[in-house]
Amino acid sequence: MREPSARSFAIAVAFWMLGCGSSEVGATSGTGGSGPGATSTGGSTSTSTGTGGTMPTTTGDVFGPVHMGSYNNGPVDYTETKYHNACAPREKYAPQIQQLYGPYLGGVDNSLGADGSLCDACALVTTRLGKKVLVYLVTYGVSKAPGDLDLSPEAYDAIYESDPMGTSNVPRPMSWQLARCPAKGNIYLQFQTAANPYWTSFWVRNSALPITSVESKASGEGSFSALGRTPDGPFTDPNGVGMGAFDLRITASDGQTVTQSMPGFQAGTLVESTMQFH
Numbered sequence: 001m002r003e004p005s006a007r008s009f010a011i012a013v014a015f016w017m018l019g020c021g022s023s024e025v026g027a028t029s030g031t032g033g034s035g036p037g038a039t040s041t042g043g044s045t046s047t048s049t050g051t052g053g054t055m056p057t058t059t060g061d062v063f064g065p066v067h068m069g070s071y072n073n074g075p076v077d078y079t080e081t082k083y084h085n086a087c088a089p090r091e092k093y094a095p096q097i098q099q100l101y102g103p104y105l106g107g108v109d110n111s112l113g114a115d116g117s118l119c120d121a122c123a124l125v126t127t128r129l130g131k132k133v134l135v136y137l138v139t140y141g142v143s144k145a146p147g148d149l150d151l152s153p154e155a156y157d158a159i160y161e162s163d164p165m166g167t168s169n170v171p172r173p174m175s176w177q178l179a180r181c182p183a184k185g186n187i188y189l190q191f192q193t194a195a196n197p198y199w200t201s202f203w204v205r206n207s208a209l210p211i212t213s214v215e216s217k218a219s220g221e222g223s224f225s226a227l228g229r230t231p232d233g234p235f236t237d238p239n240g241v242g243m244g245a246f247d248l249r250i251t252a253s254d255g256q257t258v259t260q261s262m263p264g265f266q267a268g269t270l271v272e273s274t275m276q277f278h
Helices: 008-020 095-101 153-159
Strands: 062-073 105-109 122-127 132-141 149-151 173-179 188-191 200-205 211-218 235-237 246-252 257-262 270-272
Touching (some): 122 149, 132 153, 149 153
């Protein structure tokens, strides 16, 4: 069972940010419930069925290290029945993003995700018996082993099969890798409810690839400035982007960059950009 991780420093920073305007305090999720096989690449959507009225994606273009561990039955869900999703604001994931991502969700161990770097990335999970499901990573917390994953009930049900090679330490052996997310339109920017011209902060949602950096350039500035990322996932310009138009430059894990000029923003809004990675 995963318990909330110790994040006193992060919470202290978040409460300090409350004084600067932020109303979101990231929190960890928990894993619970109760393996290793090779992953594969592909790009199509599976025709196999799952729960929740949608069909899971069972292939994907994978990259990065192969993580070995056990998959667990949550708790990971949009309603946050037990733990807050660490990559979400207090108000939880926006309904539009829930609809885009679908019900197949995952949570990683603190050792990989506690810096917020895997928020909204996708992972392809492969059980030792060969079943696969692609999940959106929406949280992190303490688990029994660094390679373990918590899955939403829908994702768990899509791949569960009793494994005779399972052990008490690794009851449901699996492997997973980061993967390209399914093509679902453009990147979205979700501005924090307390964002303002002098402290601008937002999540990057629905990116096809993990985000490695975000830079902003306010009107009248000559160059881009790198934004910091907090453990709950948003990127923040501590000096703000000003009252008017500003430019954004976003870099993905494979080095691709996309840019867009924004006419401005409104705190607490979810804005669809015209950007996406190939």
